[in-house]
Amino acid sequence: MTLAQKPMTVLGNVKRQVGLAACGTGFYHWLLSKGDTPNQLRIKLTDPWPGQGDLGRMMTHGVLMQHGMSLKIDRNFWKNVDQTPAWQDTVHSFTWLRDLRAASGDIARKLARDLVADWLDLYDRWDATVWRPDIMGQRIAMWISFYDFFCGSADEDFQKRYFASLSRQARHLARSLPADLYGVPVLRAAEGLIYAGLSLSEEDNWTLLGFEIVLRELQKQIRKDGSHISGNPEDILECTKICLDLRYALNRAGLPVPKVIQDGLERMGSALRFFSYPDRKLALFHGGQESAAQIIDTALSQIRNTKRAAKHDVIGGFEKIVLGRSVLMIDTGTVPEAPYSRNYHSAPLAFEFVHGRDRIFTNCGGHPFSHDWQQGLRHTAAHNTLCLNDRPVHDFLSGGEIVRSHGPICSVRRENKEACLIDVSHDAYRMSHGIDHQRRFFLSNQGYDLRGEDSLLSKVPLAKPAPVAIRFHLHPRVQVVSVDDTGDIILTVPSGISWRFCAVGADTHLENSVFLGNG
Numbered sequence: 001m002t003l004a005q006k007p008m009t010v011l012g013n014v015k016r017q018v019g020l021a022a023c024g025t026g027f028y029h030w031l032l033s034k035g036d037t038p039n040q041l042r043i044k045l046t047d048p049w050p051g052q053g054d055l056g057r058m059m060t061h062g063v064l065m066q067h068g069m070s071l072k073i074d075r076n077f078w079k080n081v082d083q084t085p086a087w088q089d090t091v092h093s094f095t096w097l098r099d100l101r102a103a104s105g106d107i108a109r110k111l112a113r114d115l116v117a118d119w120l121d122l123y124d125r126w127d128a129t130v131w132r133p134d135i136m137g138q139r140i141a142m143w144i145s146f147y148d149f150f151c152g153s154a155d156e157d158f159q160k161r162y163f164a165s166l167s168r169q170a171r172h173l174a175r176s177l178p179a180d181l182y183g184v185p186v187l188r189a190a191e192g193l194i195y196a197g198l199s200l201s202e203e204d205n206w207t208l209l210g211f212e213i214v215l216r217e218l219q220k221q222i223r224k225d226g227s228h229i230s231g232n233p234e235d236i237l238e239c240t241k242i243c244l245d246l247r248y249a250l251n252r253a254g255l256p257v258p259k260v261i262q263d264g265l266e267r268m269g270s271a272l273r274f275f276s277y278p279d280r281k282l283a284l285f286h287g288g289q290e291s292a293a294q295i296i297d298t299a300l301s302q303i304r305n306t307k308r309a310a311k312h313d314v315i316g317g318f319e320k321i322v323l324g325r326s327v328l329m330i331d332t333g334t335v336p337e338a339p340y341s342r343n344y345h346s347a348p349l350a351f352e353f354v355h356g357r358d359r360i361f362t363n364c365g366g367h368p369f370s371h372d373w374q375q376g377l378r379h380t381a382a383h384n385t386l387c388l389n390d391r392p393v394h395d396f397l398s399g400g401e402i403v404r405s406h407g408p409i410c411s412v413r414r415e416n417k418e419a420c421l422i423d424v425s426h427d428a429y430r431m432s433h434g435i436d437h438q439r440r441f442f443l444s445n446q447g448y449d450l451r452g453e454d455s456l457l458s459k460v461p462l463a464k465p466a467p468v469a470i471r472f473h474l475h476p477r478v479q480v481v482s483v484d485d486t487g488d489i490i491l492t493v494p495s496g497i498s499w500r501f502c503a504v505g506a507d508t509h510l511e512n513s514v515f516l517g518n519g
Helices: 005-023 026-033 053-060 077-083 085-092 097-103 106-123 133-145 156-176 184-199 204-221 233-253 259-275 293-301 371-376
Strands: 063-066 069-072 318-323 326-331 351-355 358-361 386-388 410-415 419-426 436-444 449-457 468-470 479-483 489-492 498-501
Touching: 026 156, 053 063, 053 097, 053 106, 063 085, 069 077, 069 085, 077 085, 077 106, 085 133, 097 106, 106 156, 133 156, 133 184, 156 184, 156 204, 184 204, 184 233, 204 233, 204 259, 233 259, 233 293, 259 293, 259 318, 318 410, 318 419, 318 436, 326 436
Parallel strands: none
Antiparallel strands: 063 069, 318 326, 326 351, 351 358, 386 468, 410 419, 419 436, 436 449, 479 489, 489 498
């Protein structure tokens, strides 16, 4: 940051703090309450995404399960949510309404209505966390989409409070966007504003502002090949879901679908197929999780003209090799500009290997809400690649941005019907160690023979030795059967096939790892 920029940054922070303080006043609540309040939805929208009925039934029995955590649903429910930051984004966004709908029945419907009523008692005034634009955008979209499920048969008093709160939230959202959001969160916020503009009133300005943000952000976030600028395959799925929701809403309103959205859907559909393994779930790169196969299938079924990527295609800087039933995915992408580098993982040339529906070598994944875990999983050591001095390849600023990037990754690929050889290299270690890292992958024998070679190349002598570790993270369902006298490791996958892991010119060690690929 230059000296000339600092006063502007300080002034911006002061204005932001003053604005937040003003939002908490009674006058601001009165201001948001001004104007007509609708008593019905102009256009009824429904949510097309499947929920998990078993989780919904658990909720009707008093337990909310999300991301492997459980929370008791009782009179202290919302208080306990606020005392546990990990719950706030998930619960206040109301995405769990999908699970209650999947459970079906009057008990699930009544529970949804009771939880909304309790929320209205506690949070109908502005709150810095609960009224954050991305959370609010999702909440508005959920409340509108599930109107018939929990509100349509409610009494007049509940409906009056429901519509009044929706109007206040939408008015605040329109005032606050685009805020400081980037990536998928700003699209979620804009989607909520568009839903409000189409469904609540004659506020066409809300719809126009929402689409102005969406169209600008899609061209910024989605590359020509359909990949997301973050490098995270799960972000492609989230953007696809938002675009499908908006296309559906426009169709319900009798409005044309912008070409940017339609073309973006076709490109993202091809990218989703590219990043989906034979188990119909996503590859784990740059903080993404596998996602549910049912969600991915639902998204792809709604997109026409999607092309399955050819075996030799490269999408988003990822090389994909398919031979027999084996899939090898290699990350050869470049670090994006800030702010998107805040979530980018420091793992050039990391790879994943899958045979059939069995994931064998997999990166550690990403955490859905914990900032500490998210930052920790960006470390090079959490990926299937080489690591020097047990430090990340890149340096991170306090805000998470990558400060020391690398040049374009070189990739040379040679293949025929029987085998594929690919050479890749990066120079990210050149500045710190004077070293280039080169990897060679060879896949043959119908995908049953995978070989790799790592080389560290330097034009000058090293000042001092540097410890080197090459990690191969095993999927939790892979069993280590034995280690023989030669040091070879026998691995067995759920399908019953055994693989022999051999290392030449290196010592082999078995260590504990972590896997945050789902849940």
